[in-house]
Amino acid sequence: MHETTERTHAAPGGMATDVAMLRVTAKTRVAAGVVTVQLAAPDGGRLPDWTPGAHVDLTFGNGLTRQYSLCGDRWDAGTYRVGVLLEPAGRGGSSYVHEQLEPGHLVGIGGPRNNFPLVPADAYLFIAGGIGITPLLPMIAQAQLLGADWRLLYGGRQRSSMAFLDELAGYGERVQVAPQDEVGLLDLPTFLGRPRAGVRVYCCGPAPLLAAAEATCADWPPHSLRTERFVAAEQGAPALSTPFEVELRRSGRRVTVTPDVSVLQAVAGAGVDVLSSCRQGTCGTCETAVLDGRPDHRDSLLDDDERAAGDCMYICVSRSCTERLVLDL
Amino acid sequence: MTTTAPTAIGLPVSDADPFSHEVLEDPTPFHAQLRDAGPVVYLDRYDVYAFGRHEQVHAALVDWQQFQSAAGVGLSNFRYEKPWRPPSLVLEADPPRHDAPRRVLTKVLGPRALRRLHEQWVADAEVLVDQVLAAGAEFDAVPALAEAFPLRVFPDAVGLPAQGRENLLPYGDHAFNAFGPPNDLVARGNPRVAELSAWVGAQCAREVLAPQGFGADIWAAADRGDITHEQAPLVVRSLLTAGVDTTVHGLSAVLYAVATNPDQWRRLRAQPELARVAFDEAVRWESPVQTFFRTATTDVAVAGHVVPEGKKILMFLASANRDPRRWADPDAFDLGRDPSGHVGFGMGIHQCVGQHVARLEAEALLTALARRVATIEPAGPTKRHHNNTLRAWESIPVRMLPA
Structure with a gap:
């Protein structure tokens, strides 16, 4: 199985110290083999806005990242809901949700992103x-x-x-x-x-x-x-939940990004100001060119092709799949 | 402003007129009084609830569920009053109708889409600055730079024909006046409304727009079904209404800021990569868009008060951007500050969709100036331009000495 390889990348004790985390507030069996999972910000605050057809990337304590469509009520700004089918032949995401994920657990979050928007029609x-x-x-x-x-x-x-x-x-x-x-x-x-x-x-x-x-x-x-169609997004490397190094090529500085801070915060700590605004990966202000390394995109802006290009990232939320990222800063 | 004793529920009441010429000339003292009066202040003259502090303004901006835009983002309440023009599909819309037009504009005006314009705009800025400096060291920075540069690059980027572009600024000026009360500023614009609206409407048609540009991109989105063909002209109209005046006044703000803060100009010259920070700091400091309204969709609890359902909320973006509860030394224009988190472009789902366009224009112009100009200093009395929504300059005489 792939599980063994994937697990080796998980941080000790899961991802509980990461910045972009949501708390499981409820898990409900809604049909044979289907549970819904309700998520909220640990501080109970507003979650990033979404539109019908959007999905989020959830990263679990075992290091797996999976995409799930949001199926809740967008007028409830504090809650996301996803539905998860148990797929015994799958690669471990759904069985983790069904068998191990419990209310109170933290999960990593990316997005929401929408590749399937509802367009106006009669x-x-x-x-x-x-x-x-x-x-x-x-x-x-x-x-x-x-x-x-x-x-x-x-x-x-x-x-x-x-x-x-x-x-x-x-x-x-x-x-x-x-x-x-x-x-x-x-x-x-x-x-x-x-x-x-x-x-x-x-x-x-x-x-x-x-x-x-x-x-x-x-x-x-x-x-x-x-x-x-949800194709299992095959990333070259799983997202890192351990510290990684960011090289700021123009300023000739290096900074270590620990799991408890964003790249934006770490870069600012190194004395390099990058303009930002929403700090949710939605407005695009903090776009930064990537010169080397592979970003772990968690924004709501880039489509699949733009993500694959790997030439820019939104450093208020996005992180790294590689142990070193080189940014044009 | 006169703030009377709090009402039974403790809500401060003010009879001030934020749209009076006195406040429009210098809103800073009024904003300070408003913030100090409380997190929510009832303005009885207009029957609206005013937020002057960063915390409440930011919270209202992001909370589209409780603070709606579809009843108009000006004083006029579209639940009861007929809008002066068909409402905007983005600015004056709520989810779900807001979703599709906003998504299209986000893509068309996104940072990745602007990359192809970067080189051209930098070159255009250098040409303009060379022309202006060649004509003499003393000039009025408002027409010569702040108006000239956006009018040089933005209509081309949209794909507008050359003829009639002089209508853009008066149309935008009136549209932003119309968010306020029907005062003398609105009356002054009224005689040309029909003519200007007709011109703007005509420019939104597919056959009038160039085959490449933001306008054509919007029509292409309609061909893909992302918006309807009926929506496309109104989405183009948003660019023409909100894309010119705002940027002009943002550029005026940063030019005035560096002319009156020579140490900050020296800093920008030493570090031209601070151009974007300088622009956002100027947007925080001057807030080209001073105010917007929302309408309560329910009885909303705010800082111990209740804003009743259906009532208008007046959010003072400019006041929030200088709230000492949020910013250290808020009245200083300081390139050492991180202006991130200012609400000069709004926040949330209605945040300025053209902000990346504005930043690119500013970066191009400021970088060109920083390369060529050693000192910028005031060269005569400045003059404000009054608008119910915009903080604007009519004239900023400057002297620029070449490097």
């Missing part, structure tokens, strides 16, 4: 497969709030494994629940109907469902279909 067709319901839940709440015409087709292996049916029941006939053991595979052509403009189709679920949605929407106007 009508929405939502398609969820299994745990893929999570990013769609806040989208549905929003579509309802806006008075948009919307419908949801929600499939799962069997009814007992399908989370949030109670929350969805209130929407009445807009929601079609389709457990596979009762009705078979999702009938996308019937649900989607004929291609038309002004409708956005949102689909989240396992790869075969996304492929089926893409095939069924082939004749729809461009950009009608939006999908999200």
Whole structure:
């Protein structure tokens, strides 16, 4: 297993001293094999804002980092909620959440980021497969709030494994629940109907469902279909929860960043002022060019390609995957 | 300001008019009185709740749930009054409607998107400064630099046609006056509202905008479905309303600051990499955008008081930026200070989406000046320009001696 290798990178005693940490405030079983985890800032303060479709990166005490869609209520500024499916064949993130994570524990946080935003439209067709319901839940709440015409087709292996049916029941006939053991595979052509403009189709679920949605929407106007697929983000190295060194090339200084301070704080401590503003990774003011090393991006701004480029980082929240980072400061 | 005895619930009441010419000429004493009167002060003249301290202003700015923008960010309450123009899709919107237009602008005006402009703007600043210095050592820094530079680079970056750009400043000036009460400043702008609005509206059309630029980027986002085609013109309009006057007054602020603080100019010359810090410190110190309003979405508890649902809140950004509870020696313009955390660009989901554009303009201009100018000094009496929202200069005569 990969677990052994990954564990060797974890700090002794987990990540309890890191700066960007949230506390687990509740863990609830909501369906067979699905729990929701509620998170809050240790000081109970506001969490960074998010929009439906957003996800966060959570880093657990065993050193694993996993992405989860936010499925709570954005009007509650102090709480995040994620839903986690137990995947016995997975690489250890979900089993850790199900078996070891408990209220009171701290987890590392990155983001929120949104690669799956809800765009304005007159009508929405939502398609969820299994745990893929999570990013769609806040989208549905929003579509309802806006008075948009919307419908949801929600499939799962069997009814007992399908989370949030109670929350969805209130929407009445807009929601079609389709457990596979009762009705078979999702009938996308019937649900989607004929291609038309002004409708956005949102689909989240396992790869075969996304492929089926893409095939069924082939004749729809461009950009009608939006999908999200959680590929396990394979970082070259796991994020460091131990001290790392930052070299400030222009000023010729070096500074060690310990887990209890941000890079921004450490750099300021070394006498180099970098302008910042939000200190949440959302405004972009503290953008800093990276000359060497691999940043551990925790901001809400960079998309996947920009992250992969690795040429800049937001030092108010982002950290390092390598033991040395060289910054253009 | 006259602050009467606290009411039954202990809320200080003031009859002051923050939009009077006396306060607009020099708001600093009024801001100090406001902060000292309490964390919340009721302004009975306008039936609004004023926040003058950094803590409450910052908290209100980030709390979009309880302090909404869709009822207008000026005195006018859109729940009861018709806006003078179709409301902005970003400034005067709440989630969820705010999300998509904001996301598009964040990308179009983001630091990564601006990289392609950096070299050009630095070169433009050098050309402008050379031209100005060649014409003589004494000049008015407001038209010659603070207005000239943004008008030289920003409309091009948006993709506006050359004709009619002189309308940008008067339109912005009126839009920012209109956030205040319907006073003489608004009356003075009213005769041209229809004409200027028509011109601005016409520039937002796809066929009028250049094929490359912020405007075209916004239309491309509409083609991808990130916003609707109906939204695109109003999103472009936000650039034209908020992108010029604010930057002009921000540049005026930093030019006045270095002209009146020669030690800080020497420091900037010695360390030109402080250009961005200098600009943000000037934005903190002068707060080109002085105030914005919010509306309470519920009865909101603030520092032991209650702001009732539906009431307007007047946030004094300028006062928060000089609150001695937050800043040491707040009235000093000091490049040794870390101005991070000032609320001159706002904070939270409505924080100035063009702040990186403003910083790039300032960095380009200040760096060009620092390379060429040894000393900057006042060369005559300055004159303020009054606006209900903006802290502005009409004239800053300076003498710049070449290095």
